Amino acid sequence: MATIQVQRKQLNFWERIYLPEIFRGLAITSGHFFRNLLFHGLRAFGLKQFRGAVTIQYPEEQRPLPLRSRTRHRLTQREDGSPRCVACMMCETVCPALCIYIVAKEVPDPDIEKAPASFDIDLGKCVYCGFCVEACPEDAIRMDTQILDIASYSREGMMYSMDDLLHPEKHANRILVDPKRP
């Protein structure tokens, strides 16, 4: 078996007596300290181009997500507001977490034939794999709401009904994508 000899860097005298290195470290950290303090000060006086911190203050400020990131599900709608879903059960079948529950019903329109009577997703079980979106032949389910703050005090609260899925803004603190967008 091949072995790799790792050459550990030998500390020289000045590094071994700590003090010069400690001063170097202190220079770096206090450099940051005074620079950031100055920037915070300038910002407080209205010069907004200076930032003393890289913090994003989460609930108020949010980081823009890449458009293809998988976020909370939504069901797309037809022009009349009814779901595009034709209850083909593809997503329910492909879902590795078995968290999609669809009950189908008949629709008189011969072009559609079927539609979901109820469509529930248990987001407490969902693993955000996106397979449901891939499987859907009708582009009826998407994961592009950009909603990440999905939380609840109970398991039941993680069940999202068809109504919630058709109107993601109902349970959301924010919505970046228009649910009516085709």
Add this chain to the structure above:
Amino acid sequence: MDFFPAALQLTAIFIFLTGVLSLAGLLTWVERKQSAVMQDRIGANRARVFGLRLFGLFHILADALKMLTKENFIPKNADKFLYQIAPVISIFFALIAFAAIPFGDVLQIGGYQIPLQGLDINVGLLYIFSMLSIGVYGVILAGFSSQSNYSFLGGLRASSQLISYEIAIGSSIIGLVMIYGTLNLNEMVRVQGRYFWGWLPAWGIVVQPAAFFLFLTAAIAETKRIPFDLPEGESEIVGYFLEYSGMRFGLFFLTDFLETILVAMLAATLFFGGWQVPGLAGDGFHFANAAWPLPSIAVTLLGVASFACKTVFFCWFLMTIRWTLPRFRYDQLMRLGWTMLFPLAMANIVVTGGVMLLLNR
């Protein structure tokens, strides 16, 4: 003793102690905010009172409230008495050590002489170090009485670390004591009011620069904070106060900050001229060819302000060190204490003695 000067001195001491305790509280905020600013973060800023955030200053109150309302847990097999008394010992001896710190020159008001110092004893320095040493009992007892292996390990580490560094801290300042010729802290500060070549203040840092670094290193170890926080060791053994919760833990927490302030004040007193202001004599400022006379009371108050500034500076400096260096390993810690600090301190004593002999005092 007259009533008036006694009352005045009591007031001064009261103000000083209030200042120390508020500074200790403030340091909890400073620690968070300073570390945040050093690391390009913002830091705790969520506590709000009536929509006011004040840079997170309310976190001090929030912390105190949290500590006071949390359950005061006592482990089932713990030694109840020792367990409850340990944090009190810890904070009590940290607090009374402040009594010997001279925070200003003697205040002259209407013919009265009011010393700005709680306890003007001629062994002030020894007194402070002995109080610090007794304070270690709090830590050891806490680790011992909790009946928890991890607390016990923390207590063991604390006792060996603190005893080792006490020796280093004690021997590092002997050179200073030899030069100043006194153990009285106020006398020490007065001696530092002299000048070399008429402009360089004869502060401890000038006459004993090596001792300053030895003292500071050993003193940081005494405060049990990073890089010497092995007794607490938050990431592995969780330290001697593992079983403590609520305000008893709060007392240990506060003790750390009080000791930080004490070390800052000691460093200022011993090495940076205490309440001395460069160029300021008893009757006003004196520069090379200019003078600006001031009344004696203004001089004293300027001295107090200078002492406060030095203390705050050293608190900042200790915080910077705490947020810059990683922690020592235990064997490195012991090696640093016994094979570096202690022999260097001894060498410092010998060299100081030799130089003093050569210069013939």
